[in-house]
Amino acid sequence: MLLAGAVCLSCLLIHSPGWAQAGSEREPVRYVGGVSIDPVPHDGRLRPPVGVANYQTFRANRTHPDRAEGFGWTYNHAPMLVYWNDTFYQEYLSNPVDEHIAPGHTLIVASRDGRDWSKPAVVFPAYEPPKGVAVPKGYHGYMMHQRMGFFVAPDGRLLALAFYGHAEDPFGPGGIGRVVREIYKDGTFGPIYFIRYASHGKWNEKNTSYPFYTRSSDAGFVAACEAFLSNRLMMLQCRDEDPGPKDFYPVKGDVEALSYYHRKDGKVVALWKWAMCALSADEGLTFSKPVKASTFTTDGAKAWGQKTQDGRYAIVYVPTTHSEHRYPLAMVTGDDGIIFDDLLVVHGEVPPRRFFGRWKDYGPQYVRGIEEGNGVPPDGAMWITYSVNKEDMWVSRIPVPVRYRVEGPVEDDFNRMETGGHIPGWNIYSPKWAPVRIVEYPSAHEKSLELRDEDPYDYAKAVRVFQEGVRAEISATVLARQADKGLLDIEALDRFGHRPVRLRFDSDGQIKAFVRGAWTNLQIYKPETWHKVDIAVNASPDGYFSVMIDGRNVLDRALLAEAVLSVERLSFRTGPYRDWPTRETDNEAKHPPLEGADDPAPVIVYNVRDVRAAAAT
Template identity: 60%
Template sequence: MKVPLNPACFLLFTLLCGSGVRAQTGSPAEPVRYVGGETIDPNVHDGRLRYAIGVESRQTMRANRTHPELADGQGWTYNHGSNLCYWNNTFYQQYLSNPVDEHIAPGQTLVMTSKDGRQWSKPEVVFPPYVAPAGVKIPDKSKGYMMHQRMGFYSAPNGRLLVLAFYGHTEDPFGQGGIGRVVREVLKNGSYGPIYFIRYSSHTTVNGVKWDETNTSYPFYKKSQDTGFREACDALLADKLMTFQWWDEDRGVDDFYGGKEGQKALSYYHRKDGKVVALWKRSFSALSTDEGKTFSKPVKVPTLIMAGGKQWGQRTDDGRFAICYNPIDSDKYRYPLTIITGNDGILFDNLLIVQGEVPVRRFFGRWKDFGPCYMRGIEEGNGNPPGNDLWLSYSMNKEDIWISRIPTPVRYAVTGPVADRFDGLTLNGAVTDWNIYAPKWAPVSVVSTPDAGGKCLELTDKDAYDYARAIRVFKEGNRIETKLKIRASQNDSGTLEIDLTDRYGNRPVRLRFDEKGHIVATDGSAEKPVQRYKPGQWYELTFSVNATLAGHYDLSIDGKKVLEKAALAEAVQSIERLSLRTGPYRDLPNRKTPNEEPGPPLPGADEPVKAAVFHVDDVQIKAIK
């Protein structure tokens, strides 16, 4: 016997089922989803998130306008759009550069190299400012020539490495404002081959000009006499995934992109079932089942909160997947830099900090947004450095260039006690389980222990506008004993601030080696000098912290108790991080700091100050009863 179905129930059933099919996670309707519950606090630089443990972040180029020999050799202070690859046992990091402002001529592209990701060469210009052939007029609306690129490298099947960039007209290099994409070979001896165009813009200019060899400054790649180079270029042009990264500069009115619809700044990866996941700015994503020949219509992923900063996705060496991005919906304030991870390339969890620092912007420039942004990793096929790390390249304040090494598997929690003596580490190598923030003028390094055997951690600082920082995450608890040894090489300049923090970055315990030779600790809201310190002498600090409701801590120096039941500076429920920093805590710029208000360079921005050096050793952290 059939039971009649109520029409209203049938309609509801149809809507629910249909909606479920259309919104199925992992399908073209929602290619990826962030399922974690963490969001950021916009009032602080690190968003009050937990750290991805062991991330090593190092500045590879510090802009310098008046002493260009200390930076890029040019003195240009707009630096952005970096890309990364690993080839011939070498890291290659590319970025574009303008004198002051984004999208204002002239523009050029530079490359730096490194064997270990820590020590980097001086930037070398690989694509100079464009100079048009005699008789070629700049379109009426253009103000000169600029560079723009969404990809930087291609490691070809025949073993050749290509470096690429895009020339266009200021201030809009897209569509009719584009000229074309240029290419040259990276040679194994460290030099570069001739510059060629590999693809001209498919558009005619506003004046009706069609770009080709007759009106551009470099020959077409087919004119090269190097068969291997031409084969590498041909392979790239045939790679529909790689070249889809070019889409938003050209859009391909000649059907080069096969009618695919894209968005800005493509990143892609293969998930476990072989499908290709495309990620773009502003939370857009799509899927391909045919290696990029076609893609589903890009859709906005509602669980990925972001704005005009790029996002980066990849499969990691541990067989899992990661997406890195700025989890904010503001274009002008692009911080923090975070990572989410997952097992299948579809579902992602645990929003964690990669880079939670935002130094002050030293030079004003148009559209120089605050924070670490435009992150790029190593594209599939462009090399895999030794180890199980995810490497990430990005700019800071669109001014300086940085790189981060993210150990995998990505984790945020520690079990068991900490006993770090550094002796087993490599000099100037990685600092296992520590989060390192190291500007060029404020490095953090493993060094030989001064006046003794073994090794220790060294924090040096000669930067008036930044600091060195080292963070050790430990097992979360509310009753913790922390011991460490500190040695200052001076006591008349520089500071070292030591904080014990909770998972949100609150700082209940604070101590400072100040620039006047005093060790100063907080007792509630008061600062108390507890004793003097001498240059070249080691001091053992012991913090016994009770972070329960009536929280307090004891402090001993070299076994002598100098504070007993000192009040916490902030109420917390637990602590899980030791932070060492060669400068004061900062929360500026913030979301209210004017982004486009012109001003002169910060005083002394290009001059190092007297270096302060601090050594750290024998870090021991454990729970107490």
């Protein structure tokens, strides 16, 4: 019994607006790491998960459409991903120049291994209305907009889905309906049907261009469509375009772009843009009131959550509220789907935006992964997809379990690795025109890591994480196929991405080091010649580094380019370090296409082998 005037502490805690128990309806998820990004560098000064590979799946090209998707459209965004029939499929939507400006269509690319991707194929073409049906007043043509793209039915069929609406506002009254077609095992597509008409209009078979799915003579296809319509969690992703009649969806409020996963206790965690989240204990029949996860700093660039194949959990998102500058793409991990830690950078590169377009924000964004039930890649890794600059499509392969430290010496023998396969322990950034691969060079019995680059506005990059230490001994054998163009930067980095040691195979045939604010010649190099480079680093407060090339001492105890307390990464990059765009770059400032962006640059190639790194604290 409480005395008069006494206070019930537990009651205060329960009802206090500042209190929430992690994992409860008031705080479904919580980030406890305390690390946040530095907003200046593109990688946020975050550590990467060891072994992440970024692969570009599609590179836009306006003047040479045959080198892209055949149309030359340069607004490309909102990708989705599925793994089915031993194949990755990526769906994305596209407009000629601007977001939400007609016309629009949806395309699909496919890959057996996640590295090499097919030329895009149109899965849902630009909408053509039936004769006599006009664009309603206040709209300006037709576009596509969808928050989900694939569904693997209980019988194993794969459905592709998308949504047709009116430009510039396809939501609510502007919607027409959701369409569906089957993807067959040979990669071809079945007929297009409407699977659901927008509920805020009078759309039906008579005034739309495709029949309703129940018209199909394929009973299995009809059953697959009905399985999708009865899947509450899958359908909840469709709420954004068409909120449905009153009480059709169990979630109320201003939330967008659902991602969901099941916790170990069976509850569903729902994540939306702007760090909104909620819980469901009945498979999506009802949800708690959406609340903002106060420990997650993010914007409208979407978030993705999932259970990984090692039984842990990951959330991938853009940890900034600068909505026009959406970088870096980062992740946190946890054991129970409630508490998350270790903010790490998954994609920290922001190349120049080659083509202006309305609302084309900078950076990697709109991340999606493989939804529960939509396939499990056999390599055990976590796969995600996203657009960069709303222009090009990418995927990332994240090895599981996720780790950011390496213990013990690194001794990489590329002969033991699969030609053209994944590169264990290496973080690679591999654009279509600047791939990073294991190749049989100089022979099938002497493989090497190859960085090839013919992209005029991007580069190839490969990074090896090694054991962090104040002192480090690093070596690699490097060959340049040319000595009169291009460059290869070789750098030692600390945990924050600072670059205390900088070497360069430069376009004038010189190997150089960055010393006291300037590039200093060390020795000449010749094409098709292997050079063994040894670097000794002392990262103490008055740190220095020394360099040997081919066994000859060419630089002794030079001051570090910037002070650090340790080193832990070795980086190879076929272009200079970049820090543009910045957070001040106006994403709506019109500019012409970057000169020569659609034509390959003269190719440059570098090969690396015999990488060694050992650190001592």
